């Protein structure tokens with residue numbers, strides 16, 4: 001990819017957008033425009049493209065060998081070099097959830113870099129009014145150590161937190177991955193607790209062990225019986241020694257601290273804040289494991305606002321696999337005008353696993369795979385083609401299906417991809433005609449319909465390979 005100013009604009013636009021929450025969007029657009037004029041980055045690009053011919057700006061000379069251009073961005077290894085004008089925006093993004101310096105640096109190491117980033121990040125927690133206002137005492141060392149969990153979702157620690165901002169929370173933490181689930185609870189009854197557990201277990205399956213404190217919801221017969229039914233062992237922390245369930249306790253503290261620092265003007269805001277915080281916790285490196293909870297539990301990082309920065313701005317959506325037709329396939333497409341029901345054409349574009357754009361007589365139509373028949377890719381020999389052409393001119397009212405007779409094979413769910421062998425079947429499967437509906441007929445269809453009566457008859461033969 002060449003580095004054009006429009007690429008730069010798009011890339012910077014992306015960077016800014018990902019760092020912006022809803023209301024910050026307007027400000028970030030202004031920043032994107034400002035980013036276009038970043039002289040240092042422009043000089044750096046010129047130096048990189050000149051391959052040693054032009055000296056880089058001096059602040060980059062010590063790491064120049066590590067720099068390259070990727071998707072229109074300067075990168076250091078896999079980290080995007082952020083232009084000056086966008087750095088504060090990215091800092092805000094890294095500080096989302098008001099995590100401390102260590103967490104922010106660790107997150108930055110995965111995504112972004114600029115000269116002086118470490119000291120910029122160190123300054124954030126010291127200068128963030130919310131972080132100063134809600135600073136907590138250093139956490140006490142954990143007094144109880146659980147044996148390491150054997151694998152993901154083997155042992156889950158649970159706890160209630162609150163009331164906080166007028167709500168109680170149920171919090172679950174997976175001992176292995178540190179994946180956290182948190183629910184705002186209207187009532188903290190046993191049945192409500194079980195309802196939340198059902199939700200979580202539907203997602204990840206039953207855990208083998210649950211660790212709770214001695215809260216009345218957790219000691220009720222109903223709760224015990226629910227766990228027993230699902231073969232979940234229940235471990236209670238020592239009475240009056242809540243630190244035994246330290247994992248859940250620590251997560252409660254993290255969530256509380258995070259939520260406190262986020263805007264909380266309405267109850268809806270709280271839900272949004274909570275989900276934002278959860279996503280960040282799940283996707284950032286846990287100090288205990290050195291990996292992100294999502295990686296350990298799901299085997300992949302979540303696509304989030306920071307990872308979006310690494311994506312190519314113009315990246316097309318992934319091509320659907322296992323499609324019935326491929327671009328260029330010879331097909332007969334179902335038509336819905338007054339003329340022929342099936343007209344030959346070729347697949348122009350694969351829109352999805354079952355939807356296609358087909359080019360028929362120079363026009364593009366959108367069709368579902370059930371509205372397409374595979375036809376032979378081999379040209380009928382010249383003689384036969386000439387015969388059909390003459391016959392079609394003589395008898396312009398012959399139905400297209402007759403002409404297709406020996407070369408059309410209608411779609412069949414079991415037919416493998418790329419099977420272009422002619423089938424003896426000439427018409428769509430029984431009953432299919434009744435159910436065929438144009439899904440979303442585009443403008444082209446409308447245009448085509450209105451002009452159909454003016455078409456010369458039997459263009460099917462002429463268009464056989466001209467589509």
Ligand SMILES: [Zn+2]
Pocket residue numbers: 095098099124125128129130131132261
């Ligand atoms: Zn803060």
